[in-house]
Amino acid sequence: MKDEFEFIKRITPAKKNQRSVLVGIGDDAAVYEAEQGFEQVVCVDTMVEGIHFRKDTLLPAHIGYKALAINISDLAAMGAEPLYYLVSIAIPSHWTEDEIDDIYRGMSQLAETYKMDLLGGDTVSTDDKLVISVTAIGHVEKGRALLRSRAKPGDVVFVTGDVGHSAAGLQLLLEFGVHGQFTSNEKILVRKHQRPLPQIEAGRCFTLSQSRIALNDISDGLASEAHEIAEASAVTLIIEADKIPTGTELDGYSREKQLEYALFGGEDFQLIGTVQHKEWQRLKDTCENQGVMLTAIGYVQEGEADVVLMDNGKKRRVDKKGYNHFKK
Numbered sequence: 001m002k003d004e005f006e007f008i009k010r011i012t013p014a015k016k017n018q019r020s021v022l023v024g025i026g027d028d029a030a031v032y033e034a035e036q037g038f039e040q041v042v043c044v045d046t047m048v049e050g051i052h053f054r055k056d057t058l059l060p061a062h063i064g065y066k067a068l069a070i071n072i073s074d075l076a077a078m079g080a081e082p083l084y085y086l087v088s089i090a091i092p093s094h095w096t097e098d099e100i101d102d103i104y105r106g107m108s109q110l111a112e113t114y115k116m117d118l119l120g121g122d123t124v125s126t127d128d129k130l131v132i133s134v135t136a137i138g139h140v141e142k143g144r145a146l147l148r149s150r151a152k153p154g155d156v157v158f159v160t161g162d163v164g165h166s167a168a169g170l171q172l173l174l175e176f177g178v179h180g181q182f183t184s185n186e187k188i189l190v191r192k193h194q195r196p197l198p199q200i201e202a203g204r205c206f207t208l209s210q211s212r213i214a215l216n217d218i219s220d221g222l223a224s225e226a227h228e229i230a231e232a233s234a235v236t237l238i239i240e241a242d243k244i245p246t247g248t249e250l251d252g253y254s255r256e257k258q259l260e261y262a263l264f265g266g267e268d269f270q271l272i273g274t275v276q277h278k279e280w281q282r283l284k285d286t287c288e289n290q291g292v293m294l295t296a297i298g299y300v301q302e303g304e305a306d307v308v309l310m311d312n313g314k315k316r317r318v319d320k321k322g323y324n325h326f327k328k
Helices: 004-011 060-077 097-113 165-176 184-194 200-209 222-233 255-264 277-289
Strands: 021-023 038-048 081-091 117-125 131-141 156-160 213-217 236-240 271-275 294-301 306-311 314-317
Touching: 038 060, 060 081, 060 097, 060 131, 060 184, 060 200, 060 213, 081 097, 081 200, 097 117, 156 236, 156 277, 165 184, 165 255, 200 213, 200 271, 200 277, 213 222, 222 236, 222 255, 222 271, 222 306, 271 277, 277 294
Parallel strands: 081 117, 236 306
Antiparallel strands: 038 131, 081 131, 156 271, 156 294, 213 271, 236 294, 306 314
């Protein structure tokens, strides 16, 4: 990075998407006006080169896209609308200016989808690995944020979309590299890993439904996220293996591998939730009319905070494991 100030000029958006932005990039801090009747929702995630991403599996634009997508998915799990984001990046000398520009371009492309504004951040140099930290800000109607702690016995457990695709795509990228020659089916899986789509529309559908919903985003795998709901709500979640949607893209994989990817792979950025049994069909119909596909995969019962998999008529406990950044 030759000139930090020239770089800041390059990444400064040419327009504002949100009328609530009063002061954006260019001053000591950003200023925005909170909308009456809403609560602010804030989340932050950090990606470290070699741990969360590698150049042989993600192009720079993919890295930027995912850095923001992770945060947008967290907003989706709260039922919030995305509004703004801030980016702090530590850049080592082995990354070129063009690559850094592409990282921001990837973020900007996704931000434009949701009309989010870049409010600022920080840019520093480092002697080690590239580190990118994104803070996202959204809002949700007062008292309507979707929490993990609202599951109750008798609820239906559901997921949005298909799960396991990102993990399968990552495995392909690790084997053949970012420029590998993939079949049309493999390209779908690779894209699901490189450019996963946060489920904002689903989160908003759940919030506006007025149903009692517990919700979590699937970043570390279905098993890990189900455990987080179970722990927050002090209940047991029963997951029926044959109901987990993995899509036709995984048909060529063994059933064991499909389950492994779905339960423990992570980074699908779909949503897992629970809803009252009497509300399930209405919620499903309402969301599907808006293009949001839901699949019932189990139910909630009384018991200690745990997740149990029903597979071929047998029950077995599912460990709380998924992608762990600190596990060797």
